[in-house]
Amino acid sequence: MAADTTVADNLRTALYDTHVALGARIVPFGGWDMPVQYQGVIAEVAAVRNAAGLFDVSHMGRLHIGGPNAAALLDILLTGSASGLRVGRARYCFICNDQGGVIDDTIFYRLSEDEFLLIPNAGNRPAVARWFDRQLALHFDGRGVHITDRTMLTGLIAVQGPRAVGMVDQLCEDFTSGARRASNPGRTPAPSQLRPFAWGRGHIDGRRVFIGRTGYTGEDGFELAVGSADVVPIWNKLTDAGVVPCGLGARDVLRLEAGLPLHGHELSDTITPIEAGFGRFVRRDGGYNGADVLDHQRVYGTERRLVGLTLPGRSAPRAGYDVLADGQVVGTVASGSYSPTLEQCIAMAFVDAAHADPDTVLTVDIRGRQSQATTTEPPFYQRPS
Amino acid sequence: MNPEDRKYSREHEWALVEDAAAGTVLVGITHYAQDQLGDVVYVELPDSGAPVGHMAKMGEIESVKAVSDLYSPVSGEVTEINGRLAQEPELVNTDPFGDGWMLRVRMSDPAELEALLDAGSYNDYLGGL
Numbered sequence: 001m002a003a004d005t006t007v008a009d010n011l012r013t014a015l016y017d018t019h020v021a022l023g024a025r026i027v028p029f030g031g032w033d034m035p036v037q038y039q040g041v042i043a044e045v046a047a048v049r050n051a052a053g054l055f056d057v058s059h060m061g062r063l064h065i066g067g068p069n070a071a072a073l074l075d076i077l078l079t080g081s082a083s084g085l086r087v088g089r090a091r092y093c094f095i096c097n098d099q100g101g102v103i104d105d106t107i108f109y110r111l112s113e114d115e116f117l118l119i120p121n122a123g124n125r126p127a128v129a130r131w132f133d134r135q136l137a138l139h140f141d142g143r144g145v146h147i148t149d150r151t152m153l154t155g156l157i158a159v160q161g162p163r164a165v166g167m168v169d170q171l172c173e174d175f176t177s178g179a180r181r182a183s184n185p186g187r188t189p190a191p192s193q194l195r196p197f198a199w200g201r202g203h204i205d206g207r208r209v210f211i212g213r214t215g216y217t218g219e220d221g222f223e224l225a226v227g228s229a230d231v232v233p234i235w236n237k238l239t240d241a242g243v244v245p246c247g248l249g250a251r252d253v254l255r256l257e258a259g260l261p262l263h264g265h266e267l268s269d270t271i272t273p274i275e276a277g278f279g280r281f282v283r284r285d286g287g288y289n290g291a292d293v294l295d296h297q298r299v300y301g302t303e304r305r306l307v308g309l310t311l312p313g314r315s316a317p318r319a320g321y322d323v324l325a326d327g328q329v330v331g332t333v334a335s336g337s338y339s340p341t342l343e344q345c346i347a348m349a350f351v352d353a354a355h356a357d358p359d360t361v362l363t364v365d366i367r368g369r370q371s372q373a374t375t376t377e378p379p380f381y382q383r384p385s
Numbered sequence: 386m387n388p389e390d391r392k393y394s395r396e397h398e399w400a401l402v403e404d405a406a407a408g409t410v411l412v413g414i415t416h417y418a419q420d421q422l423g424d425v426v427y428v429e430l431p432d433s434g435a436p437v438g439h440m441a442k443m444g445e446i447e448s449v450k451a452v453s454d455l456y457s458p459v460s461g462e463v464t465e466i467n468g469r470l471a472q473e474p475e476l477v478n479t480d481p482f483g484d485g486w487m488l489r490v491r492m493s494d495p496a497e498l499e500a501l502l503d504a505g506s507y508n509d510y511l512g513g514l
Contacts, residue, residue, distance in 0.1 A: 041423055042424040042449065249423065314426045315447060316447060
């Protein structure tokens with residue numbers, strides 16, 4: 001167990017000193033020094049499931065893609081339609097290579113007719129930016145789109161949990177929806193009026209905030225993009241209101257409980273969205289990179305499929321462990337953890353299609369112990385409606 | 386913070402002599418170790434009666450995020466395991482030097498204790514990590 005695992009040339013968010021002052025354990029992640037936990041993963045998961053948690057996700061990228069050809073370029077780069085997305089809305093989808101493998105998964109927001117904000121994963125930001133530049137040169141001769149990386153100029157924080165929306169409502173002033181359609185007449189506009197995957201703008205503590213009703217925890221909530229100088233005051237405003245700081249450890253458990261993929265585990269440049277069971281985020285009219293492969297897989301199926309596994313006990317299956325049927329290896333764990341919310345172990349695993357139907361009984365080799373695992377369709381956890 | 390009444394390994398286990406004549410010790414992990422692990426959810430220990438070896442693997446400890454091997458600070462025979470940890474593994478976090486103990490061991494070579502660190506040396510060792 002090494003005491004100091006931070007890396008000298010890792011990037012730090014504007015909140016780094018705040019995390020250290022809060023007693024966070026800092027770990028390297030995707031080229032950044034990030035808080036993995038403050039008080040403890042179990043308490044932080046409970047805060048998000050029962051009240052409200054606060055995450056520094058400034059390590060994720062902020063790419064602004066603008067210009068007359070922006071929507072047309074994104075239609076080629078993304079499995080979700082950009083030209084069909086209304087201003088004021090956001091969409092989750094994939095950036096695929098020509099083989100259908102996932103370069104990254106992303107949420108992108110339509111800011112105006114000609115401008116989009118796209119959020120790549122921290123470690124994938126350089127690869128995504130390079131891929132976009134190459135594709136722009138290939139399809140549009142490098143013209144009609146400007147790509148600006150605003151990651152280091154801004155911060156991104158997520159407020160998640162059943163109490164998150166009400167708390168942001170209380171703190172937010174001068175809210176306006178990003179949609180051009182006016183909100184309900186007679187009602188004071190508020191962030192809570194945003195539908196899921198819609199965005200707006202407002203002020204917290206007198207500072208400009210971009211507010212998206214998005215997240216990565218399976219709970220309701222917002223992601224807030226703000227200027228770098230405003231991140232710490234806004235973070236403090238939220239923690240003063242009682243929102244609990246949560247680290248990447250809790251975030252990983254929460255997203256796994258909610259059945260959400262993490263690039264590098266359930267998705268990669270050699271795993272397609274269809275294999276991973278996320279075909280609902282892939283449009284059916286083609287025209288994007290990798291469409292031929294994904295269309296074919298959707299019709300004819302794939303050799304392996306991502307399944308959920310539930311296991312009794314508390315000894316967790318972890319990434320890379322073998323999944324077996326009748327003593328034969330039929331798959332590999334992509335992510336696994338003890339789930340404090342469900343009080344059992346859960347995992348997502350790629351298994352041969354023959355063993356992927358729900359309620360199939362398999363085993364996972366947990367460091368030499370054969371642990372019984374039952375397949376299920378994620379999510380493992382769904383918030384009460 | 387690290388009690389003076391026991392000896393420590395560089396792998397962050399402790400051994401507390403209970404009965405010098407009978408050669409029995411309690412074994413657990415340190416506050417530093419549980420803090421590094423985070424929330425403990427599972428402890429895999431040898432059965433009562435099993436042999437353990439000096440700095441040989443005696444079990445595994447899992448937190449939400451990681452799994453680590455446990456090493457026995459002494460050689461001997463396990464005479465009892467802390468049964469409470471099966472239902473309350475969080476005792477390792479809340480009371481690592483007390484109710485979070487793991488094994489009771491009858492030592493086969495009490496001289497091995499001399500190779501372990503006293504509290505002061507262990508503090509110095511932690512300071513250098």
